[in-house]
Amino acid sequence: MARNKYPEVTVNRILDVATRLFLEKGYEETTIQAILDELGDLSKGAIYHHFKSKEDIIEAVIDRMFEDVHKSAIAIVNDPTLNGLQKIQKTIQSSLQNPNQEKILKSAPDLMHNTRFLSAEIYESVNVVAKQMIEPMLREGIEDGSIQTKYPKQMAEMLMILANIWLNPAVFQVSENELYDKFLFLKYVGERLGIPVLDDRMLDRLQLYRSIMEENESKNLS
Template sequence: MPRNKHPEITEQRILDTATKLFLEKGWEQTTIQNIVDELGDLTRGAFYHHFNSKEDIINAVLDRLALENNPFEKTKKMTELNGLEKLKSALMLSFTNEGQLDAIKSIPTILKSPQIIANQLKDCINTGAPDIQSFIEEGVMDGSLSIHYPKQAAETLMLLTNIWLSPIIFSVDTEEYMKKVKHLQELFNGIGLPIIDEEILRVLETFHKEICNLNRLS
């Protein structure tokens, strides 16, 4: 077999196909052989040259979905907003984009994997938190926020909203979910980070009800 001169193209094709199948069939119902069969011109051996396991491919797909629907990149362009307003905008976008619902719809149980949860925790700290920190520091500079520890506040916000508040990891009814949200509202208000207002409360309640409807339909 001739050597693949463009491995990055093959990797992108695998990711394209895997993403399509995960969204259509769901994570648990999609096998590596399904991905290979859908590609049509790739062997299992060639697949494993790019991804070592099913968890590797799902991590790559999760990263891609996060990048495609990155609320921080969109918010950075809103130069007319102050730091607090940018934080609120990013939070709002993260719970209203279609990619978020697509991901939840297609992979409802994958975050029960300890390895994937560990990767998500690292991503929260290494990828998401620095963006939040930059908005917090901007808010401190423009006077819209008063935070003593921007880095630690950013990491706390990222971990609690992405892990503890995740309806994928912790499945609760909407009443309990909103109690968690209001607890976070009090917690963040207490450290000078009033990002959860009445509008965001309504968005989060709608978001959770949509997740519950998806679960009933699946």
């Protein structure tokens, strides 16, 4: 069999088709065979050469959707006009308002009922986002006086666990009123700790994401 000279082209074709099917049908209803049927000219072996499972495919799809977020975060971190607190505020706002968030919620699996993805989200929140991004910004804020805390590591982890897990409609599917109360509570906690990172514009986005997850749940039950 001839070797594929352009593997990145094949990978992008697989991800393009998978993304569309995940958005149209949802993660649970999209099979490897469905992706294969849409591609037409690839064998199942060709797909498994690049991806070991459907879980690997959705992870690659999500990583690709988040490329702009990572680039934006790097630009914020390196912005000399912002202090530490402003960098954290802008980073969280940028992530929450990223239009690809809607696509991810429509295509990704239910995190609460998928331990692989839930554990990956927790690991990413604590060991990547908190450790590599938020904690350095907190330490910068301590140095420039915009943040006062003796526990930047613990504060970074707490903030990311609450924001990315506890407040995330993809993990905890709650009513509109309960999400509102959780948002106000986290906003209150942030203000009392000297890191006011949430504002009312973010609540509108969270309510939108909650409604998307509610719609997904209805589709799965029908």
